[in-house]
Amino acid sequence: MLRGLATVSFFATDLPAARDWYAEVLGVAPYYAFPNAEAPGYVEFRLGDHQHELGLIDARYAPPGQTEQPGGAVVYWHVDDLQGTLDRLLAHGATEHLPVTAQGDGEGFVTASVIDPFGNILGIMTNPHYLEMLNKMTATGSRA
Known part of the structure; x- marks a missing residue:
C-alpha cells in the first residue's frame, strides 16, 4: 500500500518569498519550477538521502480554508x-x-x-x- 514519502506540499501566499526562504534554510535551490522560475505557481526541492520532494504551491491553488491557519x-x-x-x-x-x-x-x-x-x-x-x-x-x- 504506502511505499514511501513521495512529495510533501506546503502552500504559500508569497511563493517567491517561500522559495527563497526554503532555499536559504535548506542550503539548496529548487530543482523545478512551474510554469517558470520568474513567475512560479509551484516549486520543488529534492532533499536528503532518498531525495524526497518538498513542493511549495501558490496559495491561490489551495483548497478552501487550507491556508487560514497552520494545520x-x-x-x-x-x-x-x-x-x-x-x-x-x-x-x-x-x-x-x-x-x-x-x-x-x-x-x-x-x-x-x-x-x-x-x-x-x-x-x-x-x-x-x-x-x-x-x-x-x-x-x-x-x-x-
Whole structure:
C-alpha cells in the first residue's frame, strides 16, 4: 500500500518569498519550477538521502480554508542535529510550534516542529529507525 514519502506540499501566499526562504534554510535551490522560475505557481526541492520532494504551491491553488491557519498532517523530516536544526529554523523566522520532545520509552525518537513564515507546520526529528534503515541500505549497496 504506502511505499514511501513521495512529495510533501506546503502552500504559500508569497511563493517567491517561500522559495527563497526554503532555499536559504535548506542550503539548496529548487530543482523545478512551474510554469517558470520568474513567475512560479509551484516549486520543488529534492532533499536528503532518498531525495524526497518538498513542493511549495501558490496559495491561490489551495483548497478552501487550507491556508487560514497552520494545520493538516505534520510530516517529520529526520535530521542529524535536532537542536541545531531547530535553532537554524527559528533564526530564519520560523516560530516554535512544539518544543523538543522525547517520544516513547527513551529509545532516541525526539521531535520538534515549527511554523514557517508562510503558515505551514514543519516537523523535524531524530529517528533511530531512519538511521538503521540507511545503514542497511549503505551496507548492501541498495538505493531508495
